[in-house]
Amino acid sequence: MSSEQGHNHARRFHLPHSHLESVFGGDWFGVRAEGFARFFGTPTFLIAQTVIVAIWIWANVAGLTNFDVYPFILLNLAFSLQAAYAAPLILLAQTRQADRDKANSLADAQHREELHQVNEDRQEQMRKQSGLMLDMLGQNTALTETVEKLLRQNTELTETVRVLVQRIETMTAEVHSRLARPT
Numbered sequence: 418m419s420s421e422q423g424h425n426h427a428r429r430f431h432l433p434h435s436h437l438e439s440v441f442g443g444d445w446f447g448v449r450a451e452g453f454a455r456f457f458g459t460p461t462f463l464i465a466q467t468v469i470v471a472i473w474i475w476a477n478v479a480g481l482t483n484f485d486v487y488p489f490i491l492l493n494l495a496f497s498l499q500a501a502y503a504a505p506l507i508l509l510a511q512t513r514q515a516d517r518d519k520a521n522s523l524a525d526a527q528h529r530e531e532l533h534q535v536n537e538d539r540q541e542q543m544r545k546q547s548g549l550m551l552d553m554l555g556q557n558t559a560l561t562e563t564v565e566k567l568l569r570q571n572t573e574l575t576e577t578v579r580v581l582v583q584r585i586e587t588m589t590a591e592v593h594s595r596l597a598r599p600t
Contacts, residue, residue: 457503470492
């Protein structure tokens, strides 16, 4: 089994839920929205935002520009706009993550159930095989006892034949000696 086939086999319970893998869906908007939502939590975004806000405040306080003087209402509006977009994106991401977690949990439960069933089947098969092995062992023991009995009988018969052969030889010698006697 190739590595990719093994990976797909291991994920066979998760594949029906693969449409949930992308937080916002697989379309163009979903991909861009997910990328944007992911960018919100990065150090790059936080550092860039801090630098922009610092420059914004410094430029307006120093008098280099007067487009948003103290109390920085435009900056406050920009933060509000950012929060207005960030909050729904975060909530949407959390909802989709909960859906993915639920689907993964279901897939894991199905996988565990299949493993349990396979284990039960294997144990039943092993019980049957053990029973067959015990039956075969019993038959083997019975055959061994029969062979031992036949071997004893054969030994007894061989001894009886030996005794009879000796008696025949003795009788033959006696008959021969009586017939061969000169009269």
